[in-house]
Amino acid sequence: MGLQKLRQRRKILYQREIPASWSRLKPFHQSVKMIERHGDSIVSYCNSxxxxxxxxxxxxxxxxxxxxxxxxxxxxxxxxxxKILSSFLPEL
Known part of the structure; x- marks a missing residue:
């Protein structure tokens, strides 16, 4: 996936975060904090x-x-x- 697509996905993710941060509901604030902490991981997961x-x-x-x-x-x-590593080797 190109760098341009990753930037677009990151931008979309953070644009959705802004209205949620304006909410007075605590669960929305918790989800915004989670996205701030793990945003890059979420975006990289979208990479096939x-x-x-x-x-x-x-x-x-x-x-x-x-x-x-x-x-x-x-x-x-x-x-x-x-033993664990050798169990994943192909049979001879």
Whole structure:
């Protein structure tokens, strides 16, 4: 995505924030603060090349949990890290 599109999306996001900040309702002020803190992350999420499927993330989390369960009692964290990384290597 081009820099121009990112700037346009950032501008749209912050334009929507201004009327909400004029409101007297507390939830609107909280959402404005959240957008101010995380605005760049929200805009970068809109970039299609940055998206990762939630299913993929959930699958990886489940695989790591299974490895940790099978490795119960292993004291060496480096060995556990090696087991997790090696589980994602292709079969030979």
């Amino acid at each position: 090349s940055n998206k990762v499927s939630p299913g993929l993330v959930e699958g990886i989390n489940i695989k790591v949990c299974v490895i940790q369960r099978r490795a119960y009692g292993i004291k060496d964290r480096e060995y556990l890290k090696l």
